[in-house]
Amino acid sequence: MVTVRAPATSANLGSGFDVFGAALGRPADVVHVEKADRTTISVTGVGSQYIPEDPEKNTVGAVAEALDAPAHIEIDKGVRPASGLGSSAASAAAAAVGLNELYDRGLTREELVPIAAEGEAVVSGAAHADNVAPSIMGGFTVARADGVTAVDASIPLVTCLPEIVVSTRDARQVVPDGARMKEVVEVVGNAATLAVGMARDDPDLVGRGMNDSIVTPARAELITGYESVRTAAFDTGATGVTISGAGPAIIAACHEGDRRSIAIAMLDAFDSVGVDARAYQTRIGRGAEIF
Ligand SMILES: Nc1ncnc2c1ncn2[C@@H]1O[C@H](COP(=O)(O)OP(=O)(O)O)[C@@H](O)[C@H]1O
Numbered sequence: 001m002v003t004v005r006a007p008a009t010s011a012n013l014g015s016g017f018d019v020f021g022a023a024l025g026r027p028a029d030v031v032h033v034e035k036a037d038r039t040t041i042s043v044t045g046v047g048s049q050y051i052p053e054d055p056e057k058n059t060v061g062a063v064a065e066a067l068d069a070p071a072h073i074e075i076d077k078g079v080r081p082a083s084g085l086g087s088s089a090a091s092a093a094a095a096a097v098g099l100n101e102l103y104d105r106g107l108t109r110e111e112l113v114p115i116a117a118e119g120e121a122v123v124s125g126a127a128h129a130d131n132v133a134p135s136i137m138g139g140f141t142v143a144r145a146d147g148v149t150a151v152d153a154s155i156p157l158v159t160c161l162p163e164i165v166v167s168t169r170d171a172r173q174v175v176p177d178g179a180r181m182k183e184v185v186e187v188v189g190n191a192a193t194l195a196v197g198m199a200r201d202d203p204d205l206v207g208r209g210m211n212d213s214i215v216t217p218a219r220a221e222l223i224t225g226y227e228s229v230r231t232a233a234f235d236t237g238a239t240g241v242t243i244s245g246a247g248p249a250i251i252a253a254c255h256e257g258d259r260r261s262i263a264i265a266m267l268d269a270f271d272s273v274g275v276d277a278r279a280y281q282t283r284i285g286r287g288a289e290i291f
Pocket residue numbers: 050051052057058059060075080081082083084085086087088089091092123124166167168169245246247
């Protein structure tokens with residue numbers, strides 16, 4: 001048996017829709033894989049009642065199929081599904097790393113990214129790799145059709161997850177078909193600033209680069225309290241705030257000492273609009289680890 005811990009992730013980071021991603025220190029999924037004649041799946045943990053055990057419908061089933069590696073796969077969910085924290089991707093990433101080890105396939109971490117992304121296609125309709133890339137490789141990642149670039153960073157973060165469900169599939173329906181050149185120029189500038197900030201491990205530059213005027217405004221409509229939570233985070237020291245992945249989680253970049261006050265302010269702001277939430281004080285962290 002092989003056991004793998006794969007972290008939650010935050011995709012997009014505002015300006016890098018379907019491209020940028022970051023591994024989060026917490027929470028994480030833990031996945032055990034054991035050789036079998038055919039793939040079977042069992043799921044426990046946070047939100048497990050909403051996750052199918054049918055291999056055709058679970059992200060890890062697609063991964064086992066792509067690696068031709070049938071197994072009994074036990075998923076212990078730490079990342080709530082439909083959270084914007086790469087829940088479906090964390091399981092897929094852990095399965096890809098675990099099955100590669102179990103069957104001695106010899107694939108590199110980078111080669112496992114498109115395989116794990118097959119799992120994302122099962123749930124969101126698109127094999128976007130911006131969550132599985134950081135969950136497998138760690139750090140800050142730039143996922144493109146021709147491969148992934150990863151940079152180690154340890155930017156302090158707060159993620160705030162409200163008790164609202166937004167499925168990635170639904171949130172992809174509201175993405176605009178196009179953008180004006182003025183918006184594109186602005187977002188390119190922000191994305192470049194964010195990438196430089198990650199390379200320098202600079203929370204101010206990263207925060208400045210998180211703005212996005214193309215996809216985020218449409219998705220913010222799906223998150224009750226988004227504007228007040230964003231304002232509360234900025235008021236308590238966040239350097240940048242945006243939707244995590246497709247939402248409903250909201251992510252704030254900040255300096256180390258500000259995490260606690262930002263977390264409290266974000267929770268209070270959700271509370272003031274009648275929404276329960278939980279906050280994770282974390283940082284950009286490592287990718288999947290084999291125990
Ligand atoms: N292993 C898995 N972990 C979490 N969700 C899964 C898994 N396999 C399938 N799903 C389905 O994927 C959907 C959640 O994925 P998604 O909307 O992308 O959320 P998230 O943003 O948290 O990844 C749910 O419908 C869930 O049932």
